[in-house]
Amino acid sequence: MTPRLQQALLLFWHAWLGGGYLVAYLTADEDTYGMHLFAGYAVLAAIAIRLLAGLIAPNSKLLKLPHPKLGSFGDWFGSGKGRHPLFAWFASVLLIIVGAAAATGALSDSLMTWLEDPHEAISEASLWVIFAHIAFVTFMYGGRKLIRQAVRKLAERLPFIHA
Amino acid sequence: MLKKMMIHGLIAAAVIGGAAAVYASGRGNGDGMDNAAPAMRADTGNPQSANNGYIADGDGYTKRNRYFWQEREDDDERKHDRYGEGSEHHRKHGKRDDD
Numbered sequence: 001m002t003p004r005l006q007q008a009l010l011l012f013w014h015a016w017l018g019g020g021y022l023v024a025y026l027t028a029d030e031d032t033y034g035m036h037l038f039a040g041y042a043v044l045a046a047i048a049i050r051l052l053a054g055l056i057a058p059n060s061k062l063l064k065l066p067h068p069k070l071g072s073f074g075d076w077f078g079s080g081k082g083r084h085p086l087f088a089w090f091a092s093v094l095l096i097i098v099g100a101a102a103a104t105g106a107l108s109d110s111l112m113t114w115l116e117d118p119h120e121a122i123s124e125a126s127l128w129v130i131f132a133h134i135a136f137v138t139f140m141y142g143g144r145k146l147i148r149q150a151v152r153k154l155a156e157r158l159p160f161i162h163a
Numbered sequence: 164m165l166k167k168m169m170i171h172g173l174i175a176a177a178v179i180g181g182a183a184a185v186y187a188s189g190r191g192n193g194d195g196m197d198n199a200a201p202a203m204r205a206d207t208g209n210p211q212s213a214n215n216g217y218i219a220d221g222d223g224y225t226k227r228n229r230y231f232w233q234e235r236e237d238d239d240e241r242k243h244d245r246y247g248e249g250s251e252h253h254r255k256h257g258k259r260d261d262d
Contacts, residue, residue, distance in 0.1 A: 014171070014172070019172050019174070019179045020175070022173075033187075034186060034190045037186075038179075039183050042179050142165060
C-alpha cells in the first residue's frame with residue numbers, strides 16, 4: 001500500500017471517527033436514542049478497525065499504533081527537533097478514552113446496564129480530551145505562527161516598547 | 164489542512180447522522196414495527212379500526228384513543244345496561260343491594 005493511499009485511509013478514518021463521535025455526543029438524549037446507538041457503534045467500529053490496522057501493519061509509518069514514551073519529552077525540549085511527543089500521547093489517550101466510551105456504551109445497552117453511569121462519565125471526559133487535542137493541533141499547525149505574528153504586531157503598536 | 168479535516172469531519176457527521184436517522188426511524192425508538200399498521204389506521208381516523216386496542220404513536224408521542232374518565236363512563240354505562248331497570252338481570256333478580 002502506497003503512503004499516499006495510507007494517508008487517504010487515515011484521513012477517511014479520522015473523519016469517520018470525528019463525525020461519528022459528534023453525532024453520538026449530540027444525540028445522547030433519550031429522545032434520539034436510536035441515532036445515538038447507531039453513531040456509537042460507528043465510533044466503536046472505527047476504533048476496532050484502527051486497532052486492527054495497527055496490528056496488521058506494525059511497520060507502516062502512518063498506520064502503526066502510537067507508542068508514547070515519557071523520555072521523548074526531554075529529548076524534544078532539548079533539541080527542539082522532530083515530531084512533538086504530545087502527538088503520540090494525544091493519539092494514544094484518545095484511542096483509549098473514545099474506545100472506552102464506545103465500548104461501555106455498547107455494553108450498557110445490552111449486557112451490563114450498570115455501565116451506563118461510567119459510560120456517561122467517560123464520554124464527558126473524552127470530550128475535554130478532544131478539545132485539548134484540537135487546541136494542541138491548531139496551535140502546532142497554525143496557532144503558533146498566528147500568535148507570533150499577533151505579538152509582533154502588538155509590540156510594534158505599543159509605544160512604551162519602542163521608547 | 165486543518166480546515167480540510169474539519170470539513171471532512173462535518174461531512175462524515177452529516178452522512179453518519181443521516182444514516183443514524185434512517186436507522187432510528189426504522190427502529191421506531193425500540194417499539195419495533197409490529198404495531199405500525201394498526202397505529203396508521205388509527206391516525207387516519209377510521210371509526211371502525213380506531214378503537215382497536217392499540218396505542219397509536221405515529222408522530223413520536225403517545226396519542227390516546229380515550230381518556231381514563233371516558234373509560235370509567237363507558238364502564239358505568241355498560242354496568243347500567245346490564246343491571247339497570249328493564250334489563251334482563253333486573254327482571255330475574257329484582258332490585259339489587261347496591262342499586
